[in-house]
Amino acid sequence: xxxxxxxxxxxxxxxxxxxxxxxxxxxxxxxxxxxxxxxxxxxxxxxxxxxxxxxxxxxxxxxxxxxxxxxxxxxxxxxxxxxxxxxxxxxxxxxxxxxxxxxxxxxxxxxxxxxxxxxxxxxxxxxxxxxxxxxxxxxxxxxxxxxxxxxxxxxxxxxxxxxxxxxxxxxxxxxxxxxxxxxxx
Numbered sequence: 001x002x003x004x005x006x007x008x009x010x011x012x013x014x015x016x017x018x019x020x021x022x023x024x025x026x027x028x029x030x031x032x033x034x035x036x037x038x039x040x041x042x043x044x045x046x047x048x049x050x051x052x053x054x055x056x057x058x059x060x061x062x063x064x065x066x067x068x069x070x071x072x073x074x075x076x077x078x079x080x081x082x083x084x085x086x087x088x089x090x091x092x093x094x095x096x097x098x099x100x101x102x103x104x105x106x107x108x109x110x111x112x113x114x115x116x117x118x119x120x121x122x123x124x125x126x127x128x129x130x131x132x133x134x135x136x137x138x139x140x141x142x143x144x145x146x147x148x149x150x151x152x153x154x155x156x157x158x159x160x161x162x163x164x165x166x167x168x169x170x171x172x173x174x175x176x177x178x179x180x181x182x183x184x185x
Contacts, residue, residue: 017152017156023056023057023152024133024134026149026152027133027136027152030152030156030159031111031119033159034112034155034156034159036162037158037162038112038113038114040095040113041090041095041096041097044069044090047069047115048071049070050068050069050139051068051139051140052067052068052069052118052137052138052140053066053067053137053138053139053140053143053144054066054067054135055137055138055143055148055151056132056136057148063079064078064081065077065078065079065080073087073088075088075099075101077101077102084101084102086100086101086102087100095109095110096109096123097109097120099135106122107122107123108120108121108123108135111134112155114158115139117136117138117139117142117155118139119134119137120135121134138151
């Protein structure tokens with residue numbers, strides 16, 4: 001019993017990223033951890049006109065693809081400086097976005113968004129049709145030149161810093177409660 005308690009405490013203090021095989025597995029692991037510190041699409045206007053750099057883990061993906069979502073539903077895609085247009089819209093009272101990138105419209109649910117990351121999850125079973133599950137964008141200034149593993153580490157750092165704060169706050173409250181309890185005895 002005592003070892004289980006120590007193991008539980010030890011695990012909660014160990015905020016290391018586990019070793020996983022794929023970018024998607026890392027995203028599936030990290031997104032639920034950082035989601036409490038993310039935004040909703042209701043705060044979207046703070047993230048318009050940001051230069052969002054597309055992130056993929058494909059060996060053959062070497063282009064610099066920027067995505068810029070502008071007011072009024074205008075959507076710009078720059079691939080190595082060549083611009084194409086599209087449209088975007090948010091479904092009312094939801095965290096769902098429709099994006100038209102010129103090859104048809106796609107439905108995405110917000111997976112995570114903050115000042116550095118904008119991650120959408122394509123609706124439906126993408127694994128079944130061998131398509132990418134996530135549409136991953138990072139603020140150009142934060143992720144430019146980084147490999148996808150470094151980007152996962154950057155995302156996980158948000159959990160790590162907030163997680164340590166929560167653990168330390170909880171420990172402080174427990175210690176204070178013990179001191180108060182002992183002073184009453």
